Structures are given as C-alpha cells and as structure tokens.
Amino acid sequence: MKENFEFTQRISSQSNNLVELQKFCADFVAKSPERIFKSPHFTSLSEEFLVSLIKRDDIQMKEVEIWEHVLKWGLAQNPSFVADPNVWLDNDFKIMENTLQHCLPFVRLFSLSSKEFSDKVRPYQKLFKRQSYEDLLSSYLDPYYEPGDSISLPRNIEIDGIIDSKIVNLNIVSIISRWIDKVDANCNFSYLRELYLPYKFQLLIRGSRDGFTPRNFHTLCDNKHNTVTFIKLKDSEEILGGYNPIIWMKFDSWDTNGALNYHNEHGPCFGKDLLIYTYEDSADIDFDLTEVFTDEYYEKSIREEGEFLMEDYEIFQIIKNK
Numbered sequence: 001m002k003e004n005f006e007f008t009q010r011i012s013s014q015s016n017n018l019v020e021l022q023k024f025c026a027d028f029v030a031k032s033p034e035r036i037f038k039s040p041h042f043t044s045l046s047e048e049f050l051v052s053l054i055k056r057d058d059i060q061m062k063e064v065e066i067w068e069h070v071l072k073w074g075l076a077q078n079p080s081f082v083a084d085p086n087v088w089l090d091n092d093f094k095i096m097e098n099t100l101q102h103c104l105p106f107v108r109l110f111s112l113s114s115k116e117f118s119d120k121v122r123p124y125q126k127l128f129k130r131q132s133y134e135d136l137l138s139s140y141l142d143p144y145y146e147p148g149d150s151i152s153l154p155r156n157i158e159i160d161g162i163i164d165s166k167i168v169n170l171n172i173v174s175i176i177s178r179w180i181d182k183v184d185a186n187c188n189f190s191y192l193r194e195l196y197l198p199y200k201f202q203l204l205i206r207g208s209r210d211g212f213t214p215r216n217f218h219t220l221c222d223n224k225h226n227t228v229t230f231i232k233l234k235d236s237e238e239i240l241g242g243y244n245p246i247i248w249m250k251f252d253s254w255d256t257n258g259a260l261n262y263h264n265e266h267g268p269c270f271g272k273d274l275l276i277y278t279y280e281d282s283a284d285i286d287f288d289l290t291e292v293f294t295d296e297y298y299e300k301s302i303r304e305e306g307e308f309l310m311e312d313y314e315i316f317q318i319i320k321n322k
Contacts, residue, residue, distance in 0.1 A: 033061040043076030063111040093126040110192040143187035163201035201316035212286040234309040242270040258297035271297030
C-alpha cells in the first residue's frame, strides 16, 4: 500500500465504509506528507481528506509549506484564476475564501516567522475576516498583544537528535530554550512561533528507567552543569521543572541566593520553591513527593503551593548545537 499510496488513498476516499484504510492513509501522510502533498494528484484530493490532514497535530511539515499547498489546492479548484493574488479582484478573493472556508481555520498561521507572514500571507489578507487578520498582524507588530484562547499550538514536529523524552515534546523544548537564552522574553507569542532549538538535550536520568532514589540522582547528575529538570505529575497533564545553570554539588545555598538546594537525601531542589524528596532520611528510598512553595526564593511562583505525587522525572544536560 505504501508503494502504491496514491492509488490506495484514492480508493479509500471513495467509500465511507473503508474507515481503517482511511486511517492508515491519514497516519501515513502525517509521517511522510511529501508522498501526497508533492504528488501530481494532490490537487484532486477531496476537501474532507485535506481538512482531516491539516487538522492533525502530528503532520511532519513546516507550516508555511502547508499554507502554500492549501493555496495550491484552492487554485486548482478554480482553474480560471491566475496564481498572482495582486491581480485578483475583490470577487476573486470572495470566491477563494468560499473555496477554502473549511481549510483556513486549521492552518496555524501564528506559527510562521515574520518574514514568512509578510511574504506568504499578507498578499492574501482579503481571504480572512477583518478581525482575524488584525489579530494575526498584531501578533507580529506588538509583542505585548494578548493571544486569544482559540489559537492552536504549533504542530508536534519530530527532529532526531534534539531530545529523547517521555515527558516533553519539541514545542516545550523550544519554549524552555527561549527562556534559557532570553530570546523574545517579552513577546506573548513566542511559544507559537517557529521552533527555537539551539541545544541538544542529553538525558542524564529518567526515574522510570534509572530509579527514583536520591542516590540514583546524585550518582548520575552530580557535577553536571547546565541541566534541565522535567517532572510529570501523577494523574495530571501538568509538568513542573527548573533550570540549573551551574552544577549539582554540595554548596552553601546562600552562594546562589537560595535558588538551588543540595541535599544527599533529596532529589533536585530549586530553593524551597520546588522540591523532590522523600520523608525518610535515606538516599536509597524512592522519592515520595514533589512539593511547591510560594514566593520563597524566586520572583514568580511556579504554581500554587502544595504536595504532589510524581509519575516520572527526567534531567537533561543541555549542549549547544555546533
């Protein structure tokens, strides 16, 4: 089916009873989108199948390329149109807007770079409702503009060699990397933009793989600099964590203004604001709790305080990409 994918996809789209085959096609395209997006048969896809693809979080294609292919599909449905939008009449934009009405909401235009937006989207601004376009434009012009709740996050792109994690994806890695490097620190939309991946995240410890005792943590992480901790809370989608730009070692906490805390019988502790520890004073008993306190040593609270059970945790050493 993979070798004859175009034929397989066309057959699957001819009947609503071929659900499993349609799912196979959609999953395959998500992993290898070029097989269909760059196929000579792309423009003959049904609108329903195209929408089902661009709705997915896991389609492995740059957002600007998805946008370009959606436009290409729209043009093919209107063969009398010229490709250059600068010569379109207002009625042409209305016709194209109607053609793409079910596709446009699923293209994640907030994920484009400012240059991609200027070059690839601005010429088509009349395709969008006025307020929708104003929100999009403001996100590039005003870093303090507040994003709406309905904006989709960037897609979950997979890039080999950046991180091997059971807890976070590359979108979160990109956000953390921006925080570390203070890139777009004052921009409310930075988490929606193209991925920022200047580091490789080298796994030092994963609790579910290496154990949850303080001794495991200190054996694998002590004297390692530039480490990032991710903590997955149990029965929750919530992830906590912290960044340590120096090394885990025994030191006077006043040397770091209380921001880090080292204890032989604890896990990674960020002051008293975020602690991983066990009630028992032993380096060989699994961690019991993750505990959060409010405004102890950090400017902002990580969350409301409390005790939480931990499902898993990972610590990575970050290494600058060459």
